Amino acid sequence: MRVLYPFIAVLALIVVAFLGGKVTGLQYLLGVVLPYLAFGVFIVGFVNRVLYWAKSPVPFRIPTTCGQEKSLPWINYDRLDCPSSKLEVAARMFLEIVLFRSLFRNTRAEIHDGPKLVYGSSKFLWLFALLFHYSFLIIVLRHLRLFTQPIPFFVPLLEFADGMLQIGAPRLYLTDSIFLLAIAFLFARRLALRHIRYISLPADYFPLVLIFAIGATGLLMRYVYRVDIAAVKQITAGLAAFSPTLPAGIHPIFFIHVTLVCALMVYFPFSKLMHMGGVFLSPTRNMSNNNRAVRHINPWNDPAIKPHSYAAYEDEFREFMKDAGIPVEKE
Amino acid sequence: MYNKGTIIPGLIIFVGLMLFAIFNNFGEKVEPPKPEKPVGYKECVKPLQYMKESHMELLNVWRDEVIREGKREQVAAGGAMYEKSLQNGCMHCHTSKKKFCDTCHEYASVYPYCWDCHVAPQENMALEEAK
Numbered sequence: 001m002r003v004l005y006p007f008i009a010v011l012a013l014i015v016v017a018f019l020g021g022k023v024t025g026l027q028y029l030l031g032v033v034l035p036y037l038a039f040g041v042f043i044v045g046f047v048n049r050v051l052y053w054a055k056s057p058v059p060f061r062i063p064t065t066c067g068q069e070k071s072l073p074w075i076n077y078d079r080l081d082c083p084s085s086k087l088e089v090a091a092r093m094f095l096e097i098v099l100f101r102s103l104f105r106n107t108r109a110e111i112h113d114g115p116k117l118v119y120g121s122s123k124f125l126w127l128f129a130l131l132f133h134y135s136f137l138i139i140v141l142r143h144l145r146l147f148t149q150p151i152p153f154f155v156p157l158l159e160f161a162d163g164m165l166q167i168g169a170p171r172l173y174l175t176d177s178i179f180l181l182a183i184a185f186l187f188a189r190r191l192a193l194r195h196i197r198y199i200s201l202p203a204d205y206f207p208l209v210l211i212f213a214i215g216a217t218g219l220l221m222r223y224v225y226r227v228d229i230a231a232v233k234q235i236t237a238g239l240a241a242f243s244p245t246l247p248a249g250i251h252p253i254f255f256i257h258v259t260l261v262c263a264l265m266v267y268f269p270f271s272k273l274m275h276m277g278g279v280f281l282s283p284t285r286n287m288s289n290n291n292r293a294v295r296h297i298n299p300w301n302d303p304a305i306k307p308h309s310y311a312a313y314e315d316e317f318r319e320f321m322k323d324a325g326i327p328v329e330k331e
Numbered sequence: 332m333y334n335k336g337t338i339i340p341g342l343i344i345f346v347g348l349m350l351f352a353i354f355n356n357f358g359e360k361v362e363p364p365k366p367e368k369p370v371g372y373k374e375c376v377k378p379l380q381y382m383k384e385s386h387m388e389l390l391n392v393w394r395d396e397v398i399r400e401g402k403r404e405q406v407a408a409g410g411a412m413y414e415k416s417l418q419n420g421c422m423h424c425h426t427s428k429k430k431f432c433d434t435c436h437e438y439a440s441v442y443p444y445c446w447d448c449h450v451a452p453q454e455n456m457a458l459e460e461a462k
Binding site (some may be wrong): 042043046047050051054055056057058144145146147148149150155156159160166168169170171188226227228229230231233234237238240241242243249273277280281299 | 332333338341342345346351352353355356359361363364380383384385387388390391426435438439440441442443444445460
């Protein structure tokens with residue numbers, strides 16, 4: 001069920017978009033109104049969510065130490081895993097965001113005969129996550145050719161490198177194939193591994209199915225049900241120039257692709273996909289572990305409440321304590 | 332709100348990147364391409380919509396047929412026969428690479444590798460010869 005519902009949801013989106021893509025009036029709704037709405041929801045929702053997170057104070061450092069903390073000068077400390085300066089934190093964040101270092105340390109626990117518990121390294125999640133995210137990034141950047149005029153210099157360079165195998169016409173993009181392969185792996189991983197399947201929810205399957213459907217419709221549009229790319233650019237560049245036009249005779253597959261992308265943009269700020277912004281705000285990654293060196297004061301402490309030491313407490317209640325037979329330090 | 336100093340600039344960068352296309356296009360007029368139609372020819376080897384969407388597929392098939400299989404029979408269109416050839420077939424009528432091919436290709440950032448091997452006819456030359 002948890003796998004089935006996301007499939008039904010994406011299928012419903014596809015059917016709605018397919019039917020809407022055939023009717024001229026609804027074409028305008030799907031091709032012009034919906035993208036503006038979805039983009040607005042995406043931007044406002046994203047900013048809103050980050051501002052909401054920023055309202056939570058994180059007064060204390062959360063040391064997830066995988067290495068020695070900085071203490072005495074003659075003890076070597078782990079600069080990346082237990083950073084003490086801003087520069088070291090920046091290095092840890094850079095490796096986390098650009099190379100997914102946390103996933104690289106993913107481990108797998110197995111019980112062997114004995115019984116013996118064995119931990120082994122498991123790099124596949126890291127590898128396919130990396131492939132998936134970078135393919136997605138390149139695919140998004142390549143799509144700029146449809147939204148920009150003049151086209152920025154890096155777009156043709158990306159297209160050239162991406163299509164350098166020169167398979168077929170139009171050329172097969174490497175990222176397209178890697179993208180679908182990687183997302184299929186990430187999906188299969190959730191189904192195949194028992195313990196991952198157990199903790200997977202519809203909210204985990206839905207984005208995978210949706211993004212796979214986006215990639216698949218994109219490929220279909222490029223290789224099977226071709227669309228006139230000049231007509232498509234009239235819509236997309238028109239959207240970016242705030243003078244939307246809608247040429248007639250565009251295949252419904254285009255509207256399916258656009259509707260799915262809009263669904264992704266609307267879904268984005270309210271879902272786990274917000275890790276795009278959230279990775280920058282990971283409290284265990286973006287703060288230095290300097291709890292020993294610096295005193296961090298809780299910002300929501302009431303200044304009217306003064307510190308109350310044990311000595312003062314005993315002064316206040318000494319008589320009562322004596323009466324109750326509780327030992328006191330000062331007679 | 333906490334950490335204003337990093338969160339506000341970060342959000343501004345994010346929104347700026349997302350709106351890149353709008354800044355990039357600002358003040359530019361996006362005109363749809365107008366490829367030059369050949370003079371004196373009415374009909375192509377395939378219908379207009381097919382050519383708009385799938386001419387690259389046709390060229391790819393022709394290349395395989397001619398170069399790899401040696402099938403060089405001519406193609407009929409509008410009562411005339413044309414060679415299965417980019418330079419001698421297509422560009423017999425569409426004489427100018429600049430005014431025909433490149434208009435849409437540059438508009439959509441498509442850089443086909445036809446011209447890695449083929450030499451584009453000199454502009455206006457074929458037209459002069461036809462006269």
